[in-house]
Amino acid sequence: MTSDTTARVLRLLSLLQTRREWSGADLAERLDVTIRTVRRDIDRLRELGYPVDSARGHAGGYRLTSGSDLPPLLLDDEEAIAVAVALRTAAGGLTGIEESALRALAKLEQVLPRRLRGQVTALQDNLAGITWEEPGPRADPALLATLAVTCRDHEIITFDYTTRQNTATRRRAEPCHLVASGGLWYLLAHDTDKDDWRLFRLDRISDALPTGRRVAPRPVPGDDPAAFVASRLSAAPTRHRAVATVQAPADHVRARIRGLATRLAPIDEHTCRLDASDDHLPRIAQTLAGLDTDYTLDADPDVIRHLRDTIHRTVDAIAGLPER
Template identity: 75%
Template sequence: MTSDTTGRMLRLLSLLQTRREWSGTDLADRLQVTVRTVRRDIDRLRDLGYPVDSARGHAGGYRLAAGTALPPLLLDDDEAVAIAVALRTAAGGLTGIEETALRALVKLEQVLPRRLRSQVTALQTSIAGIAWEPRGPRADPALLTTLARACRDHEILAFDYTTRTGTTAPRRVEPQHLVASGDLWYLLAHDSDKDDWRIFRLDRITNPSPTGRRIGARSLPGGDPAAFVAARLSAAPVRHRAVATVHAPADQVRARTRNLATRIRPVDERTCLVDASDDSLTRIAQTLAALTAEYTLDADPDVLAHLRATAHRTLHATS
């Protein structure tokens, strides 16, 4: 297929995507070719997997139809920018389809021209949203894209990481998986210096730097990234312990406390355990307040004292 033919087919495909139906004559005029050439190019598109329907007669024409698989799409600059911004927003935790949006974003930004990437970044940084419910730290879509690409390509990554105690140190890891838990994202990686698996919260990662060095994928113990992260998070040390036995199904509780998705464990069909342990007494109180079902609490004395004081202030304010 010559370059002229290829270019003409791309223009033909672009035209078919802009209008529901085209007559063969209109397409021939736009492409400055014969109707016969249009028919041959339509057949080539069909061979490539594009479902182009045609109807004969005076009212006949050509149109793209729904197929069994999604063929490649042609996007103009404005469309590409709009889709990239939407995917970045979704990947940051807005719509509940974060992981799917992230995979699509990696594919799109891999082929996005540099001039359009700057437009996407400018738009993304200019957009703000109002969250009417308390949310955890939002993941940076640009960071998500960088980490997802490193996971996909098995590329060693260097970055600075701030621990829960506030200290920051450089890390060098082999990224393997990204795991979403409510509004929080975690990077599951093999730490090269410690020779062990580690979990990193994305809101604590700064200055990510791909090294260009690629290695083979590692075998994760247990094979399930989400289960691995959930187990590690449940065992992580915290300052204040608080575990609630909730008289409601685990799925129901999980839907209402998204940030604790990895810390809810079913006991039976009607009961589950919610580990609300945290370094912050205020966050523990907020988590327990989000539980709409009856529960009993097993907690440290300082947690119980804080909850009693909070309840007393609330009762005093409403009396």
């Protein structure tokens, strides 16, 4: 191919990667060529291994589809930087992805232009992350990828789901968004059987199967998936109740403890209420320990026992140590 043709084919590939389907007329207009030239360039992409589907007729169009092998992708400067930085921090919250992320990063950095490699290095050198080796559920990358595709394509999916009561049921839902919160991943979806919005923890999902049936996008109440998920999480029942009335403004507490979302509510300009309820007793203790001001606590007996045991262990550990 000549240099002009090569540049045009690369531009065509870039367009096909930006949205799900293009009409031949739209592509011809974007590339400033005839529809016949678009067809020839599509054939060139197919010869290079890119799986491009086409539909005939007035409403026909072109789209990239999945093939047996992953062809090269075109990334602009901002996308390349974002992918490189994300790969360097890809281990958090996902099981078994660390080695794959490092391999992908090595391939990407090998071909990054020098100007971009410098920006990625500068970003990484000035970012710090802490990996807490806490026991707990971690999301399966393959499941995350499957759900992400069904959310994008608005494709109904079925899966087995284990409830907090350890009851397994088969669910059918319209996936909407994936949301990460508090070290966990959640699927926000509309349950077709219950005809209502539901929040599913990914670590409780198994045997997820796309059905091939696509539906029109369903608007999320309030038009903000993250806010809707936060409100559902704050209203969800927990195993252990712990509510603190804190002698400090809500903004003061929010600035010192991450991830409170709607669990923090102002009472007046000097006082707020913190709902530290959780299924995990140590997490309640950790949240309350982050408070740097006085508070009163309304909590279940098992929470009180756990906090007292924690205090006693701390007192025993520092007994006899010299004051500084």
